[in-house]
Amino acid sequence: MKILVCITCVPDTTSKISFINDNAELNKAGLQYIIGPYDDYALARAVELKEQIPGTTVTALNVGLAVNDQVIRKALAIGADDAIRIDAEPTDSYFVANQIAEIAKQNGYDLILMGRESTDYNGGQVHGMVGQMLNIPSLSPVMKLEISGNVATLAREIEGGKEYMEANLPLVLGCQEPIAEWKIPNMKGIMSSRTKPLLVISPTNLETLTKSELYELPAARSGCKFIAADQAETLIDLLRNEAKVI
Amino acid sequence: MSIVVFIEVADKEIRGSSFEAVGYGAELAKMTNSTAVALVLGNEASAEQIAKIGNYGISKVLHAQDSRLDVGNIQAYSHAVVQALDKENATILVYAKSSLGDAIAARVAVQKKASLAANVLELPDLSDGFAVKKAVFTGKAFQYVTLTSENKILAVKKGAFAMTPSQDSANVESFSPQLAESDFAVKITKTDKVTGELLLPEADLVVSGGRGLKGPENWGVILDLAKALNAATGCSKPVSDLDWRPHHEHVGQTGVKVSPNLYIAVGISGAIQHLAGVSSSKCIVVINKDAEAPFFKAADYGIVGDAFDILPKLIKALKG
Ligand SMILES: Cc1cc2nc3c(=O)[nH]c(=O)nc-3n(C[C@H](O)[C@H](O)[C@H](O)COP(=O)(O)OP(=O)(O)OC[C@H]3O[C@@H](n4cnc5c(N)ncnc54)[C@H](O)[C@@H]3O)c2cc1C
Numbered sequence: 001m002k003i004l005v006c007i008t009c010v011p012d013t014t015s016k017i018s019f020i021n022d023n024a025e026l027n028k029a030g031l032q033y034i035i036g037p038y039d040d041y042a043l044a045r046a047v048e049l050k051e052q053i054p055g056t057t058v059t060a061l062n063v064g065l066a067v068n069d070q071v072i073r074k075a076l077a078i079g080a081d082d083a084i085r086i087d088a089e090p091t092d093s094y095f096v097a098n099q100i101a102e103i104a105k106q107n108g109y110d111l112i113l114m115g116r117e118s119t120d121y122n123g124g125q126v127h128g129m130v131g132q133m134l135n136i137p138s139l140s141p142v143m144k145l146e147i148s149g150n151v152a153t154l155a156r157e158i159e160g161g162k163e164y165m166e167a168n169l170p171l172v173l174g175c176q177e178p179i180a181e182w183k184i185p186n187m188k189g190i191m192s193s194r195t196k197p198l199l200v201i202s203p204t205n206l207e208t209l210t211k212s213e214l215y216e217l218p219a220a221r222s223g224c225k226f227i228a229a230d231q232a233e234t235l236i237d238l239l240r241n242e243a244k245v246i
Numbered sequence: 247m248s249i250v251v252f253i254e255v256a257d258k259e260i261r262g263s264s265f266e267a268v269g270y271g272a273e274l275a276k277m278t279n280s281t282a283v284a285l286v287l288g289n290e291a292s293a294e295q296i297a298k299i300g301n302y303g304i305s306k307v308l309h310a311q312d313s314r315l316d317v318g319n320i321q322a323y324s325h326a327v328v329q330a331l332d333k334e335n336a337t338i339l340v341y342a343k344s345s346l347g348d349a350i351a352a353r354v355a356v357q358k359k360a361s362l363a364a365n366v367l368e369l370p371d372l373s374d375g376f377a378v379k380k381a382v383f384t385g386k387a388f389q390y391v392t393l394t395s396e397n398k399i400l401a402v403k404k405g406a407f408a409m410t411p412s413q414d415s416a417n418v419e420s421f422s423p424q425l426a427e428s429d430f431a432v433k434i435t436k437t438d439k440v441t442g443e444l445l446l447p448e449a450d451l452v453v454s455g456g457r458g459l460k461g462p463e464n465w466g467v468i469l470d471l472a473k474a475l476n477a478a479t480g481c482s483k484p485v486s487d488l489d490w491r492p493h494h495e496h497v498g499q500t501g502v503k504v505s506p507n508l509y510i511a512v513g514i515s516g517a518i519q520h521l522a523g524v525s526s527s528k529c530i531v532v533i534n535k536d537a538e539a540p541f542f543k544a545a546d547y548g549i550v551g552d553a554f555d556i557l558p559k560l561i562k563a564l565k566g
Contacts, residue, residue, distance in 0.1 A: 011383075013499055013518065013519045013522075014518050017383045017386045017387050037500050038500065093362065094356075094362070097352075116345070117348075119383070119384055119500070120382065121383075121389075122365060122381070122382060123348075123364045124348040124349075124364065125348060125351070125364065126352070127352070128324075128348070128350070128351070128353045128355075128356075129352045129353070129355060129356050132352070132357060137320070137431055138349065138353065139320060140348070140349050141345050143493065157493065158345065158346065158439065159256060159447055159448070160257070160439055160443060160445045161437065161439035161440055161494065162438045162439075163317070163318075163434055163436075163438075164435045164436040164438070165432050165433055166432070166433045166435055167431060167432040167433065168431065174349070176500070178487075208394075209355075209359070209360070209362070209394055209395040210362070210363065210391050210393055210394060211391065211392040211394055213377060213389075213390040214389070214390045215382075215388065215389050215390075216387065216389075217386075217387055218386075218525065218526075221530075221545070222546075224532070224542050224543070224545040226547075226548050226550065227549050229550060229551030229552075229556060232549055232551070232555075232556045232560060233559045233562065235531065235547060235549065235560060236560060236563040237563075238547060239508065239529070239531070243528075243547070245508040245529045
């Protein structure tokens with residue numbers, strides 16, 4: 001089985017976000033980049049499937065610039081066999097989906113996994129777009145995945161519960177926990193990641209359908225009003241008559 | 247030109263956020279001198295539910311009474327939505343941001359080559375093109391984006407467009423999308439769903455518990471407070487990782503993003519990943535025994551103390 005895992009490189013989840021250039025651009029100075037947390041679940045499940053099913057290969061794919069190579073190497077250290085980077089700024093979901101679909105058409109994967117959404121732009125669109133571009137089913141957010149022969153058994157989270165389903169490969173899946181637990185690379189993985197192939201190729205279709213204009217930070221909250229623990233019940237009155245939220 | 251609003255049905259009811267999307271679509275239609283049409287797929291929603299769409303400003307509903315659409319099959323739904331857009335000559339699709347809505351909209355976006363904006367917070371600015379304000383970085387920032395394609399899809403974030411319903415009604419027109427066998431290639435085998443419970447992403451009031459509650463056996467106070475308020479329950483990530491609470495209650499950057507009127511956090515420290523998922527709540531109450539807990543910095547009201555002393559007092563005050 002051939003698995004493609006698409007990873008985004010996003011600012012570490014503890015990052016403070018700020019902007020430069022008259023709020024037109026993200027301030028990348030001081031930001032630590034990581035594998036998107038949801039993509040990290042997808043990668044972990046792919047590596048588990050590789051361990052279970054003989055002959056399985058895992059390719060990691062990122063659309064991004066050379067600064068991402070160190071993050072991509074981490075995916076190799078976690079257990080991907082090789083990696084591809086499409087050398088372009090990932091400008092919008094449509095652009096990124098086109099790059100992934102193009103690689104998938106050339107290489108033919110049985111399973112294309114990625115996170116349910118990126119934690120920077122939170123679009124949650126790329127998996128569906130890739131599925132449509134390849135004309136194969138796409139499902140998200142997938143929290144359980146088993147493969148037996150050509151058949152995938154999976155569970156999708158729905159608001160207030162789960163939906164179980166069955167589908168034939170090939171499939172595109174947007175993943176989230178608890179599909180697998182995040183994997184921390186071991187020493188052997190880190191050593192081997194340095195020599196695993198990382199192919200850099202140029203983007204094909206450069207079309208985008210959105211244009212970023214400006215960013216803004218939310219207004220800070222006005223501050224916390226403290227209520228003494230022995231008068232806790234007065235909170236209810238404040239919520240009713242001051243905040244007027246209940 | 248017209249606008250189609252995709253309606254999502256959960257637990258036999260139209261979701262509250264879908265009614266917000268109806269209100270958004272109706273306003274957008276006024277702004278753009280066009281008409282808005284709502285689209286309901288499957289037989290899950292009752293006629294009374296569908297009639298309520300009129301209360302939020304849309305007077306025409308397309309209803310596909312095809313029982314194959316009673317469950318949210320992503321491929322089939324996306325083809326049905328595309329056919330509704332074509333039938334109505336629509337250039338804009340509006341829906342309430344949700345995991346099902348996103349999965350469908352992405353496929354529609356490719357079929358219609360539409361610009362797509364997720365987490366839209368306001369009506370668009372049409373003074374120079376079509377610009378929308380959206381939440382990015384899981385609520386840590388906002389972004390203004392111009393949608394450059396002729397066709398557009400807007401995923402409206404919950405709470406961005408609340409409105410007071412009117413008494414107006416809607417006319418329902420039947421709609422029969424052409425669906426192929428291949429649209430149902432994914433077989434939905436079973437649905438496990440809590441019924442009669444308030445859905446966290448939809449809730450106006452949320453009571454959430456963290457590791458400070460020490461174990462699932464102590465959740466009674468959280469459930470009682472939620473019940474007294476008629477609120478939904480949430481939790482922090484370690485709580486769902488430890489299986490103290492079901493996974494769909496996990497709130498935060500890697501879980502459910504909520505924007506209720508009131509979010510009460512009990513025994514949650516306020517890690518930045520948790521805050522990201524709750525920052526658009528209107529009012530935040532924090533109850534924590536540690537006065538230094540970072541959550542207090544993001545709160546409107548705070549009580550420093552032991553949750554097991556404080557919650558019973560709140561429950562009593564609510565009942566009294
Ligand atoms: C990539 C990544 C993504 C993440 N995503 C999320 C996410 O989406 N959501 C999320 O929640 N976390 C997320 N986390 C985890 C996050 O960093 C924190 O570890 C987590 O939020 C802490 O949960 P907690 O506040 O319940 O527990 P703790 O941090 O252990 O806090 C418990 C709190 O309870 C208080 N307490 C203890 N006893 C009592 C008592 N009797 N009465 C009152 N208060 C009491 C303590 O003072 C403390 O503040 C993520 C982490 C990473 C690395």
